[in-house]
Amino acid sequence: MAERLAITDAVREYSADAGVLGASLHVAAGEVHALIGLNGAGKTTLMRAVLGMVRLDSGTVRIGGVPLDRVPTAAWSRVGHLIDHPFAYPDIDTRSNLAIAARLRTVPHGEVAATVEAALEYWGLAPYTAVRAATLSKGNRQRLGLAAAFVAGPDLAVLDEPTDGLDPAGVIALREALRDHADRGAGVLVSSHHLDEVARFADRISVMNHGRIIAALDPAGTDLEREFFALLLDDDAQRDLEAQA
Amino acid sequence: MTGLLAALRVETRKAAAALVLRVGGASLALGTAVLAAALVAAVETGNEQIAAKLGTFAEAAGWDLLIAIATQVVAAGALLAFGTTLGWSFGREFTDGTINGLPAIPVSRAATVAAKLLVHLMWTVIVAVSLVCLLIAAGLATGLGALDAPAAASLARLFALTLLTGLIATPAAWAATLGRGPLPGVTAAVALIVTAQIAVVAFPAQGAWLPIAAPALWAMQPTAVTGVQLLLAPVFALAFTAVTVSAWRRLQLDR
Numbered sequence: 001m002a003e004r005l006a007i008t009d010a011v012r013e014y015s016a017d018a019g020v021l022g023a024s025l026h027v028a029a030g031e032v033h034a035l036i037g038l039n040g041a042g043k044t045t046l047m048r049a050v051l052g053m054v055r056l057d058s059g060t061v062r063i064g065g066v067p068l069d070r071v072p073t074a075a076w077s078r079v080g081h082l083i084d085h086p087f088a089y090p091d092i093d094t095r096s097n098l099a100i101a102a103r104l105r106t107v108p109h110g111e112v113a114a115t116v117e118a119a120l121e122y123w124g125l126a127p128y129t130a131v132r133a134a135t136l137s138k139g140n141r142q143r144l145g146l147a148a149a150f151v152a153g154p155d156l157a158v159l160d161e162p163t164d165g166l167d168p169a170g171v172i173a174l175r176e177a178l179r180d181h182a183d184r185g186a187g188v189l190v191s192s193h194h195l196d197e198v199a200r201f202a203d204r205i206s207v208m209n210h211g212r213i214i215a216a217l218d219p220a221g222t223d224l225e226r227e228f229f230a231l232l233l234d235d236d237a238q239r240d241l242e243a244q245a
Numbered sequence: 246m247t248g249l250l251a252a253l254r255v256e257t258r259k260a261a262a263a264l265v266l267r268v269g270g271a272s273l274a275l276g277t278a279v280l281a282a283a284l285v286a287a288v289e290t291g292n293e294q295i296a297a298k299l300g301t302f303a304e305a306a307g308w309d310l311l312i313a314i315a316t317q318v319v320a321a322g323a324l325l326a327f328g329t330t331l332g333w334s335f336g337r338e339f340t341d342g343t344i345n346g347l348p349a350i351p352v353s354r355a356a357t358v359a360a361k362l363l364v365h366l367m368w369t370v371i372v373a374v375s376l377v378c379l380l381i382a383a384g385l386a387t388g389l390g391a392l393d394a395p396a397a398a399s400l401a402r403l404f405a406l407t408l409l410t411g412l413i414a415t416p417a418a419w420a421a422t423l424g425r426g427p428l429p430g431v432t433a434a435v436a437l438i439v440t441a442q443i444a445v446v447a448f449p450a451q452g453a454w455l456p457i458a459a460p461a462l463w464a465m466q467p468t469a470v471t472g473v474q475l476l477l478a479p480v481f482a483l484a485f486t487a488v489t490v491s492a493w494r495r496l497q498l499d500r
Contacts, residue, residue, distance in 0.1 A: 014499075045499070051349035053498040073247040077351040085342030092262045100258060103251045106351045148346070158349075 002029040003065060004156045004187025005050065010059035012049055013211075020046045021211030022059070027156070027187035032178050034198040035191045036217075036228065037208035043191040044083065046208070047160050050189070051081055063156060077105045080154035082162060086145020090134035094125055094144055097133055101148035115151060123147040124173060138165035143173070150177060157181060157188045163197055175201045195224045209235045248352030252360035256334075260364050265333045270368065273319070273326040274376040281314040282383035289387070307389045308396035313465070315380055316403050320461035321438050323407055327369060327414035328437065332430015334361050335489075336421035344425075345498060354493040362418065362486055369411030373404050402464045409460035409475075412482035413437065419489040422496070456481035 005027040012020045020042045027033045035043050048054045050061050052068055061068040063079065088097045098116040107115050120126045123143045133141060142165040149157060157178075163171050178188055178201045192198045198205055198219070205217040207228060214235045217224055260266055287295040288310060302313050338344040347357055377400055381392065392400070414434060421430035437457050445452035445462065452458050453470040456477040463470035 012499075048498060053345070053348050055497060073353050074351045076349050079349055081346075081349055083345045085345060087343055087346030089259060089262070089343060090341055091264065092259065096258060096262070100255050101346070103255050104248075104346070104350045104352050106248060106251055109254075 002185075003027070004029050004031075004063070005158075005189060006060075006062040006065075007046065007050065008060045008062075010046060010049055010061065011057045012045055012054055013057055014045075017210060018042075019211055020049060020056075023208065023211065023213050024059075025189075025206050025213055027189050029155070029185045029187050030182050031203045032182050032188040032190060032201055034202035034205045034219075035189065035208055036193065036195060036198055036205060037191075038193075038232070041208040042211040043208055044160050047081075047083060047158050047189065047191060050158055051079070051083065053083070074106070077152055078155040079158070080105075080149035080152065080156070081158040082145045082149040083158070083160045086133075086141045087148045088133035088136075088141055088144045091132060093130050093132050094136065094140075095120065095129040097144060098125075098147055098151060101151045105152035107152055119147045119151050122150075122177070124169070139167050139170050142166050143170055146174060146177065150181065153184070153186075154181070155186050157186060159188065159190045161191055161193070163192060163194060171197060195228055199224055207231050210239065246353060246356045246359060248350075249356040249359060252352045252356045253363060256357075256360040256364040257367075260334075260368060263330075263333075266330050266368055269326045269330040270372040270375065273323055274372055274379050277315050277318045277322065277376060278379035278383040280318060281311050281380065282387045284314050285311045285384075285389070286387050308384055308392060309399065311380065311384050311387070311389060312396060312399040312403060315376075316399070316406060316461070316464045319376070319403060319406055319410065320464070321442075323372075323410035324414055324438050324441075324457075325431075325434050326372075327365070327411045328417040328434020329427075329431050330368065331365050331414050332417040332421040332434065333427040334365060334421075335418045336425070336427030336430050339425040340427065348496075348498065354496070355490045358418070358486070358490045358493050362415070362489075365418075366411060369408055372411075373407035376407055377404050402467065406460050406464035409478045413457050413460065413478050415482045415485035415489070419485050419492060422489055422492045 003026060008024050010020050010023045018040065023042065023046055025033065037043050045054060049056050063071050087101060095116055098119050099112050102112045102115050120129055123146060125140065125143055125147060128136060128140055133144060136144065146162060149159065162174055166174060182188055202219050205219055206213045207215045207217060209232050215231045217227055221227055284295060284299065288299065302310065305313055338347060380400065416437060417430035417433045420433035421427055423429065441455060441458040444455050445458050453462050453474045459470050459474045460478050463475050
């Protein structure tokens with residue numbers, strides 16, 4: 001299966017214990033790959049490195065088989081992302097914000113209106129088309145950010161905590177969107193704290209701790225939470241031993 | 246410059262929704278016209294206190310006085326207004342959290358910067374045209390009569406001064422990028438005003454060689470500034486455009 005994303009030995013060190021300290025993972029076409037870990041584990045930094053927002057000290061990122069620094073600018077139209085904040089200008093209404101996202105992903109001028117209308121329907125934002133982003137609820141702003149990330153039908157989506165602020169209906173909409181896009185051949189990298197939720201939509205789960213991918217979890221496992229914390233405790237104990245040695 | 250057209254459309258849409266631009270432009274154009282007309286009316290009706298405050302300006306009369314006051318106001322006020330709006334245009338991306346959506350798209354960072362500056366330039370033209378029109382309306386409403394040729398030339402210089410001031414506000418874009426917010430842009434604009442004022446007072450003979458002072462000196466006293474000195478203003482703007490593009494290219498979003 002085609003490889004959408006490959007990260008090999010990525011290092012972006014902020015301190016001896018913070019940042020990304022040697023992480024590798026792959027996302028194949030049609031796959032939702034979830035990254036879970038505690039706060040400060042390095043998930044967001046790794047995603048920022050994938051998107052060229054921060055430069056790695058060492059290691060490589062390849063998107064669609066192409067090294068990050070050689071990805072042509074135009075090829076980024078096939079990548080959707082949501083990092084930290086939804087991409088929404090507070091003084092601009094929902095429809096125009098989606099049009100902005102579509103234009104920035106170089107959706108052809110004549111197709112912007114139809115693309116935006118489709119996204120509004122898909123994400124349940126039709127009742128809020130004329131509402132400024134500043135006055136949307138947190139959940140609807142997050143939906144807007146997700147709609148912006150997926151507006152051009154990406155081959156690779158990178159989503160940092162996409163369930164943040166979503167109500168249960170929004171979480172279901174996200175789950176369906178991830179499955180839809182993966183079924184169409186997209187690769188999706190998602191970070192999350194919510195193990196139960198991740199188990200419902202991920203094909204693969206990687207556990208990140210102190211900047212490293214330490215293990216994989218089986219999404220079909222019966223007690224993911226217990227397994228997750230056991231992995232973290234083992235890794236921390238191992239690191240303590242190494243530090244004492 | 247990949248994606249420039251898309252970036253231009255986006256920046257134009259953002260500018261159309263921006264209250265900061267409307268307030269900044271209206272304050273400069275309307276505020277200058279109303280202030281200048283009020284002061285002229287006061288002098289024309291024999292208000293000695295206002296005449297004394299205006300100093301040597303009060304020796305002029307009619308359109309000359311109106312435009313001289315407006316030029317004096319625009320010399321500093323436009324730099325503050327354009328510095329604020331330009332600093333906001335760049336700095337808002339950080340404070341609104343939208344900066345994370347601008348990398349990893351098929352629009353280069355250079356195109357984003359260029360689009361922001363081109364829209365700023367378009368905005369500067371709109372404000373300059375509005376200022377001149379409002380000033381003419383204010384002069385006619387004050388009863389100054391028909392515009393004569395020297396006054397029309399002064400108005401043309403005021404128009405050019407407004408445009409050139411929009412250009413020399415470019416360091417505000419750079420400062421807002423480095424400082425990751427609109428406020429450093431405003432601070433840069435204030436610093437430019439203070440630097441220009443001090444330099445002109447401290448070095449009156451060489452002041453015209455300072456790109457941030459030359460446009461105002463030229464608008465007030467055309468013979469005091471050469472064409473080469475005036476051309477340094479757009480060169481200064483281009484230099485800071487290059488510096489801003491470089492800052493965006495090197496930008497790392499790790500905080």
